[in-house]
Amino acid sequence: MSSLSLPAASEMPTQLDLQPNDPNQRVPLVLGEHDFTTVTDLVTDIPLQRTPTMWYVAMAGALSLLSLLFVTVGYLVTTGVGVWGNNNAVSWGFPIINFVFWVGIGHAGTLISAILFLLRQNWRTGINRFAEAMTIFAVCCAGIFPGLHVGRIWLTYWLAPYPNELAMWPQARSPLLWDVFAVGTYATVSLLFWYMGMIPDLATLRDRAKSRTAQLLYGVFSLGWTGSSRHWTRFERAYLLLAALATPLVLSVHSVVSFDFATSQLPGWHSTIFPPYFVAGAVFGGFAMVLTLSIPAREWFGLRDLITHRHIENMAKIMLGTGMIVAYAYSIEFFTAWYSQQHYEQFVFMNRPLGPFAWAFWTMFICNVVAPQAIWFPWVRKNVWAIFIVAMFVNVGMWFERFVIVVTSLHQDFLPSSWAVFAPTWVDLGMFAGSFGLFFTLFLLFCKFLPMVAIAEVKTVMPQAHADEHPVKFDYQPSSDTPPELRRGHWFT
Amino acid sequence: MTQSTAADPQDEAIPMVGDGQPYALLAEFESVAEVIRAAEQVRDAGYLVWDVHSPIPIHNINHAMGLRPTILPWITLAHGIVGAAFGFLLTWWMNATTVPGISSSVQGYEFLISGKPIYSLPANIPIIFETTILFAAIGTVLGLLGLNKLPMLYNPLTRSRRFLRATADRFLIVIEAEDAQFDLKTTGDFLRSLQPTALELVTE
Numbered sequence: 001m002s003s004l005s006l007p008a009a010s011e012m013p014t015q016l017d018l019q020p021n022d023p024n025q026r027v028p029l030v031l032g033e034h035d036f037t038t039v040t041d042l043v044t045d046i047p048l049q050r051t052p053t054m055w056y057v058a059m060a061g062a063l064s065l066l067s068l069l070f071v072t073v074g075y076l077v078t079t080g081v082g083v084w085g086n087n088n089a090v091s092w093g094f095p096i097i098n099f100v101f102w103v104g105i106g107h108a109g110t111l112i113s114a115i116l117f118l119l120r121q122n123w124r125t126g127i128n129r130f131a132e133a134m135t136i137f138a139v140c141c142a143g144i145f146p147g148l149h150v151g152r153i154w155l156t157y158w159l160a161p162y163p164n165e166l167a168m169w170p171q172a173r174s175p176l177l178w179d180v181f182a183v184g185t186y187a188t189v190s191l192l193f194w195y196m197g198m199i200p201d202l203a204t205l206r207d208r209a210k211s212r213t214a215q216l217l218y219g220v221f222s223l224g225w226t227g228s229s230r231h232w233t234r235f236e237r238a239y240l241l242l243a244a245l246a247t248p249l250v251l252s253v254h255s256v257v258s259f260d261f262a263t264s265q266l267p268g269w270h271s272t273i274f275p276p277y278f279v280a281g282a283v284f285g286g287f288a289m290v291l292t293l294s295i296p297a298r299e300w301f302g303l304r305d306l307i308t309h310r311h312i313e314n315m316a317k318i319m320l321g322t323g324m325i326v327a328y329a330y331s332i333e334f335f336t337a338w339y340s341q342q343h344y345e346q347f348v349f350m351n352r353p354l355g356p357f358a359w360a361f362w363t364m365f366i367c368n369v370v371a372p373q374a375i376w377f378p379w380v381r382k383n384v385w386a387i388f389i390v391a392m393f394v395n396v397g398m399w400f401e402r403f404v405i406v407v408t409s410l411h412q413d414f415l416p417s418s419w420a421v422f423a424p425t426w427v428d429l430g431m432f433a434g435s436f437g438l439f440f441t442l443f444l445l446f447c448k449f450l451p452m453v454a455i456a457e458v459k460t461v462m463p464q465a466h467a468d469e470h471p472v473k474f475d476y477q478p479s480s481d482t483p484p485e486l487r488r489g490h491w492f493t
Numbered sequence: 494m495t496q497s498t499a500a501d502p503q504d505e506a507i508p509m510v511g512d513g514q515p516y517a518l519l520a521e522f523e524s525v526a527e528v529i530r531a532a533e534q535v536r537d538a539g540y541l542v543w544d545v546h547s548p549i550p551i552h553n554i555n556h557a558m559g560l561r562p563t564i565l566p567w568i569t570l571a572h573g574i575v576g577a578a579f580g581f582l583l584t585w586w587m588n589a590t591t592v593p594g595i596s597s598s599v600q601g602y603e604f605l606i607s608g609k610p611i612y613s614l615p616a617n618i619p620i621i622f623e624t625t626i627l628f629a630a631i632g633t634v635l636g637l638l639g640l641n642k643l644p645m646l647y648n649p650l651t652r653s654r655r656f657l658r659a660t661a662d663r664f665l666i667v668i669e670a671e672d673a674q675f676d677l678k679t680t681g682d683f684l685r686s687l688q689p690t691a692l693e694l695v696t697e
Contacts, residue, residue, distance in 0.1 A: 224645030
């Protein structure tokens with residue numbers, strides 16, 4: 001750190017980041033004076049001992065929303081899909097909007113667990129476990145909607161290719177069947193990746209649990225893991241292989257989802273920009289959701305030493321970067337419509353900002369294009385709750401993006417005689433709100449009963465993980481006169 | 494391993510867990526650097542049935558222990574190839590075949606859409622891609638569990654309280670009695686010479 005001047009300890013709270021833009025100087029990934037013992041305690045105490053009061057409050061809210069999901073789904077199944085607001089023109093409506101919204105959210109988890117792993121972004125260790133959990137729960141929520149949208153949900157198994165007495169097979173050239181395979185594979189691989197990565201931490205819980213039930217349950221699910229180095233070397237190789245498999249997979253999933261739109265002949269949908277545009281949007285919206293979950297969770301569960309401001313800031317930067325790609329895609333869509341000189345295409349892109357759903361378009365625009373620009377400002381990145389507010393804007397904006405894509409292209413198509421306006425019913429709204437109930441219930445259960453932070457992985461980025469011949473040169477340690485509160489992850493909050 | 498443990502007074506120095514036949518000797522270390530140095534010596538002493546238990550994957554432990562590279566990537570590759578073949582055969586059978594004389598429930602159905610070819614590879618690539626990834630990922634996880642001989646629901650080592658810290662904050666070298674070179678006296682002295690923070694004998 002010779003040529004680079006670090007701020008004096010007293011100035012630290014007002015500094016944006018402790019390092020200049022130089023990779024040789026970084027704040028440590030684990031703050032506070034932690035060693036392996038205290039990191040283990042910090043994470044395992046959540047499932048084994050302490051339950052924050054806020055957990056019960058949040059769980060009560062989540063369960064009431066979940067019951068709303070049960071009510072609306074029960075009503076729909078016993079009555080028919082006519083209870084939705086879908087009509088002749090807008091045949092896709094809320095179910096497909098919600099499906100695309102939830103599947104997209106999952107992408108950030110896989111990006112953190114697979115792509116950032118391949119890119120050797122060590123800071124991912126603090127957040128990857130619950131980002132992966134978020135992926136799985138988001139895919140669960142996504143799966144509900146197309147499952148119900150098929151109409152007779154007791155026949156959903158017809159989606160699967162299997163020999164049957166009807167001599168009926170799925171149509172393998174349809175993007176809708178590609179979707180079944182893409183989302184099915186994505187859910188399975190995400191679950192395997194998440195579970196495999198969790199086995200060593202489940203063993204840690206097993207070995208520290210006091211109650212017989214906890215020992216038994218964590219024992220069964222940790223499969224007898226003992227931290228053997230022969231096991232670890234294969235485990236690391238398996239982790240690399242799964243990351244290498246999950247990376248093209250996650251890019252394929254939202255590409256395939258976008259094919260549902262792009263392979264149709266509809267103006268506003270029939271566009272080659274859709275796959276990259278959808279993938280960038282998915283990562284953008286997904287990171288907003290990771291921030292929405294991680295900022296309160298690290299407060300409630302006392303994990304600010306492991307999920308530091310640096311993690312939050314890095315995620316905010318990725319959100320800004322992917323948000324810029326999304327903003328670019330929005331603009332190029334308008335350019336393409338103008339440049340194509342195609343009558344119908346031009347109509348759709350005039351109709352979006354000026355037609356009956358202009359309010360939805362401008363909500364999307366403000367939330368997805370304008371709001372993230374705040375991240376450019378250091379004083380916004382310095383305040384996690386400011387980042388939280390931006391993330392909430394993006395959550396709203398990404399839902400409206402799917403609303404704009406689905407509804408504005410469908411409600412006024414080639415024939416003015418078939419034009420209609422779309423209005424959701426209470427079942428639409430209740431089911432959408434209820435899907436958040438499912439999502440938060442699963443997430444809160446995960447927080448309480450499973451290791452929320454990848455304990456073993458976090459330990460590997462601590463100085464103690466390195467033998468003498470591999471010293472950690474780059475981690476900046478606070479000087480001895482740094483006030484204690486600045487050493488424990490309170491730098492910028 | 495037939496040697497009697499309780500009878501030999503020289504072994505009293507090593508604390509025992511249980512009172513049966515010896516199962517393994519445990520040596521505990523507190524840091525990565527110490528355990529790597531010790532592991533290199535165990536490797537050089539020629540032991541084969543031994544292991545290093547640690548809360549983290551230790552960088553370069555495969556060299557320190559003299560481990561050969563795993564065959565896991567080949568398992569992944571094989572499953573991926575099977576997955577690709579499955580995806581290809583599935584899409585082709587479903588939408589592009591009619592085989593006379595077999596039951597209609599397994600018969601494919603030649604799906605003619607807009608005069609397009611009955612089977613064209615590009616339109617089926619997404620499904621073939623997904624089955625490739627799916628099979629390869631499942632094969633990787635099952636291969637990992639198989640090579641690691643997991644699930645293993647009982648392990649005599651877990652009777653030692655000390656051993657349980659290997660999943661939290663301690664590093665343990667375990668030499669099992671099964672090893673051909675294992676001898677309670679000499680192996681115990683050898684482990685002690687590595688200067689562990691603790692030494693323990695676990696019995697069956």
